[in-house]
Amino acid sequence: MNPHQTLPVEETGTTPAAIAHSDEAALLNLLDDIERRHGFVPRELAEQLTKSIEVRLERLRRLQGRLHSTVRRDIEEHLERWKDEEGNLIMVLHAIQNQHGYIPREVAMELSRGFGVKLARIYEVITFYHYFKLQPPGQHNVVVCNGTACYLKGAADLINEARTRLGVGEGQTTADRKYHFDVVRCIGCCGMSPAVVLDGKTHGRVKSSDLGGLIEGLARKEAKP
Ligand code: FES
Numbered sequence: 001m002n003p004h005q006t007l008p009v010e011e012t013g014t015t016p017a018a019i020a021h022s023d024e025a026a027l028l029n030l031l032d033d034i035e036r037r038h039g040f041v042p043r044e045l046a047e048q049l050t051k052s053i054e055v056r057l058e059r060l061r062r063l064q065g066r067l068h069s070t071v072r073r074d075i076e077e078h079l080e081r082w083k084d085e086e087g088n089l090i091m092v093l094h095a096i097q098n099q100h101g102y103i104p105r106e107v108a109m110e111l112s113r114g115f116g117v118k119l120a121r122i123y124e125v126i127t128f129y130h131y132f133k134l135q136p137p138g139q140h141n142v143v144v145c146n147g148t149a150c151y152l153k154g155a156a157d158l159i160n161e162a163r164t165r166l167g168v169g170e171g172q173t174t175a176d177r178k179y180h181f182d183v184v185r186c187i188g189c190c191g192m193s194p195a196v197v198l199d200g201k202t203h204g205r206v207k208s209s210d211l212g213g214l215i216e217g218l219a220r221k222e223a224k225p
Contacts, residue, residue, distance in 0.1 A: 075110040102133035138173040138180030140199050140218040147186030149193040157208040158194055165212050
């Protein structure tokens, strides 16, 4: 087929409105599909798709630019505040974590530039201290204790139950950012092991068969007016 041939857009099985409402992944799939069906991508359609992708990319660039300048201003303020103090990297990381609930990747990169240290060093510090998180926190926190006392009383079953219920591993947040799941070592309530902490509230002698209900209770509480 002649690649310069013009094919009415409707004949390709798509319309300008469909293009306008598709996301990038759908647009790329559409391109593949049309090429498979017709052996080429009609010029008019290619132009519409390109325009649509460019508009989205421009919007994305503007958003990233805004985010970047806000993050940079925050970092500069923290660097200025802590620059002459000992252990300033940790102090700035604490400030960022308190502010955002985690250490965003762009922040780690800005800190690397600001302190003049390798990015690997920043990540070394972040991952050494359990307190720092690399992912945005969930709306609800599910923490299972796996200290010795809890381990001996069946913490492994609770961990498995939480993993299955939430569909994420320890230290991860569900895709909808609703739940964050963590496993920790001893929360100081060994007398009531195995223990879990749900949104800051400690529950003792928890059975794995009860954990699902407790987790669902967090969302139910939120649904109440
Ligand atoms: S080991 Fe779990 S509370 Fe101490």
